[in-house]
Amino acid sequence: MPFSISFVPEIRFGENLHETIGSAAKAFGAHTAAIVIDGFLAQSGLAGRIVAQMQAEGIEARVFSDFAGEPKIAHVRHATEVVTGAEVVIGIGGGSALDIAKIAACCAASGEDAMHYALAANPLPKNPLKKIMVPTTAGTGSETSATNIFAGPEGKKLWIWGAETKADLVLLDPVLTATLPANLTAWCGMDAFIHAFEAATNRNAHAGGKFYAHEALRLLTGALETAVKEPDNMAARGKVLLGSCYAGIAIDNCGTAVAHNISHAMAGLAPVHHGLATALGFEATLAWLVEADTADLHAAAKACGLVDAAELPAFVSGLMDRCGIVRALPKAFAAIDAQMLATEMKAPENQPMRRSTIRDISDADIARFAASIMSLPKAA
Amino acid sequence: MPFSISFVPEIRFGENLHETIGSAAKAFGAHTAAIVIDGFLAQSGLAGRIVAQMQAEGIEARVFSDFAGEPKIAHVRHATEVVTGAEVVIGIGGGSALDIAKIAACCAASGEDAMHYALAANPLPKNPLKKIMVPTTAGTGSETSATNIFAGPEGKKLWIWGAETKADLVLLDPVLTATLPANLTAWCGMDAFIHAFEAATNRNAHAGGKFYAHEALRLLTGALETAVKEPDNMAARGKVLLGSCYAGIAIDNCGTAVAHNISHAMAGLAPVHHGLATALGFEATLAWLVEADTADLHAAAKACGLVDAAELPAFVSGLMDRCGIVRALPKAFAAIDAQMLATEMKAPENQPMRRSTIRDISDADIARFAASIMSLPKAA
The missing domain is CATH 3.40.50.1970 (Rossmann fold)
Incomplete structure (x- = not known):
């Protein structure tokens, strides 16, 4: 190819x-x-x-x-x-x-x-x-x-x-990066992880991009939790920073997918950290996504040290837990409902990330994902 | 690092x-x-x-x-x-x-x-x-x-x-690359393999270079034999070409080692294809090299699908066999002896590749390697 x-x-x-x-x-x-x-x-x-x-x-x-x-x-x-x-x-x-x-x-x-x-x-x-x-x-x-x-x-x-x-x-x-607070380390690190994952598994994925994306997944899987928990661990910080850089190369060539459709849609509604929004969107869609059962999904799972893609949803939720990511939306989302998020997810500027996703995303899927996100607590 | x-x-x-x-x-x-x-x-x-x-x-x-x-x-x-x-x-x-x-x-x-x-x-x-x-x-x-x-x-x-x-x-x-004759496909492919191997295992090896080198080893190990035996197999040709390109990136950053010391020394004595000379130099030194037992040697072996570095000498000789590489020097080497090759291996311009090798190379080692190379038959 x-x-x-x-x-x-x-x-x-x-x-x-x-x-x-x-x-x-x-x-x-x-x-x-x-x-x-x-x-x-x-x-x-x-x-x-x-x-x-x-x-x-x-x-x-x-x-x-x-x-x-x-x-x-x-x-x-x-x-x-x-x-x-x-x-x-x-x-x-x-x-x-x-x-x-x-x-x-x-x-x-x-x-x-x-x-x-x-x-x-x-x-x-x-x-x-x-x-x-x-x-x-x-x-x-x-x-x-x-x-x-x-x-x-x-x-x-x-x-x-x-x-x-x-x-x-x-x-x-x-x-x-050593002074970055734990929550930002986790949110940004998950953003990088999802860049790598989506670039390696979407419809535009190719051998050149996967080469960088898989290395990013290996580096981030191995070091993100440590970087969050041990802020002065320069070896872990370094792996997360290099993984993020390689993930940037991967999206530069292959782009992103549904998790970024959701996080961009959320950003259009109220201020929210991009990494947090992307992590929440990723977690809300991953079990559905891996049903596509593609070779690329399995290869990405292997790069995370897993046996196959079916293990990914539990692995990612566990990683987010271990990195202390609270599943909650900023207070500003109190006035926003699932319908508003769904509309934003269908906005023209967010369609490239919908179309690039390896599974077709129906309007019913969007309604379901939006409801899932908006059912999260609205925290400070 | x-x-x-x-x-x-x-x-x-x-x-x-x-x-x-x-x-x-x-x-x-x-x-x-x-x-x-x-x-x-x-x-x-x-x-x-x-x-x-x-x-x-x-x-x-x-x-x-x-x-x-x-x-x-x-x-x-x-x-x-x-x-x-x-x-x-x-x-x-x-x-x-x-x-x-x-x-x-x-x-x-x-x-x-x-x-x-x-x-x-x-x-x-x-x-x-x-x-x-x-x-x-x-x-x-x-x-x-x-x-x-x-x-x-x-x-x-x-x-x-x-x-x-x-x-x-x-x-x-x-x-x-499809019209490249089998012997040139094999010689050039081994040159690429050795670029990747030496860049990933010499004293200048680093994480950035190994990233490209290991991918090159994976691609070349998986496809070189097929590219030699099935010249029109574009999937195999493509993997060898991409592997060679990534190996080029690896040496651009980390350089080579003893096999290239030998092939450059040989080129200083008589015309010989660079890929063939490098392959012969590699095979003559690999059993000695892997005694260094470094983490980089084991990682390179793993990228070749092996369990550890001790398997490398037999694997490489087998790959050269399967690719039909005849262990023989060009006729022009008839007038050259081991002493002349050893002198050339010690020439100033070939010292960087001697020094970058992960094991110290004594003058006695050089004499032994030169004798091994010059004991090969001198063919047409």
Whole structure:
């Protein structure tokens, strides 16, 4: 079966690699750099230390950290202003920071507004700024993907997709993930696990993508629980971070499926952490999914150390238990019912993830999955 | 343990992908292209068909095919003349064609002679021409490596190394390998197998490289014998081609070891196919090597479907038997003795492969290995 694997950026892995960001920027020949970094990381002193590294290399560095939560067009535009004139862009943080940095590296190169590229309205510039991506959460895989999400002027979720947005260099430093609280470690880790699982088992799965996805499943299965329970265990943190990166490569080539249909639909209704929403959607659909009984499902189960796919639902629920994931929705979902979720799951922008799922999803299936999700307690 | 994985070019895999070379060049925005292709392939009509593809896309294409055997500086210079002025370079053939194309893409961009870059005398140009690599043998892994070999003005083997020489796009088309004779399929396939094995087990082995190397071992172990015995079995040809490509990624990051010390030493004495020489060197040293009893050796054995590393020597000899590899040296080795081979194995340019080997190689070991190789019959 034919397949293609988009280019994979240079990946460096190791403890305290964040101390080499300045020299990495220097190796790109940069004299000016822009750092897009999560606000709380900037306040922790990390931004200042990286600016100092840059100065030691003779690089003038500016910082943009004025954002929080899901990226909005205003964040992207502000980041683009800061990035314009720099030769290299460094994204440090969770998926939001990385997405903003990747988009800004394109917009700053062309002078165009992000809306010019949203939903593939126009081709991306061929020569974006050089990009170094340094994830501090282990989940989104944005460091190795070509997909970038932000909310448009009317609050609607938009995407910019293209190889031009991909990183040139990825630095994976498990030390940067050590301060991630246990619940975020678990939610992000499950997001990565589900990226790998869905990429390896959906209708677009292929040998090239499965190669990365199965390794991600092996790494995450082996280390996620330990990373949650022993936050300073750098070996476990490292495996989860590398697994998340490989899972990002897998979705970059093969995409996701029903669990992401549900989590994107939930995000359209009320604020909820993407990893938590995806984990809840995955658990609500997995027993139904594995009835498809495909070779890909069995291969994914084997990568998790299981004998066959029938063991997956219990295994995943057990993993979520052991990682302390509370099955509950944020309070904001109190005003939302199953019908509203079902409608959102059928919205046009969520159909690609419905169609890519290995089983056909009927409207009755959607009603059932939505009811299952909305029957969860609404917690704080 | 820290590691880094150099960028991996976009890889497309599928039967008859060579029919898309013209559209791939077009997608790079090229109006002019240069094709570096093995002479016998050019004569088979393949070059003409690709030129016609290019013309259909509005691309003016020139062809360089005036070379055979190991690349010499004259070939590289002639290729650079043909390539100069083109926007994209397409390499089609065995490792020689690909190496020449990759070097010419750099030299044509800068206007410098290849000797300017040999042995890392000067940094490579930052903006080489775009490169599409289409291997027609499954062995060298040149399509995914940064190493390029040619003979200098005095006949001495030289190398040009650097990420700037790497492909932007790799097209893996098993159909192009179907006419490879059985002995070349076996020799090249063993070269790929040994690339993967040595990269996964030498002193520079790391998690990133082993990930690619183990997949290569799985693919090659499963398919090489079938590809040799059933030349039109495209599934087997495809697995060997993909395995060779992944093995190329593995050596690009972790290098080789003693078997390549021996084959490079042999090449310094008389003409011999690189894959055959490497296979002979591997078989002569493997029983000694596995006494090191490392975790990496056992993991490589497992990737070959074995229980542990002690099974490797018999397994490899059996695989070589089943692939019909005759243990014999070319006639040109009649005038060469073990002492000469040992001296060559100790030559400065072959020491990196000696030092990277997981066991220390004493001069007595070298004498023994050289005697073992030179005791082989000298055939036609």
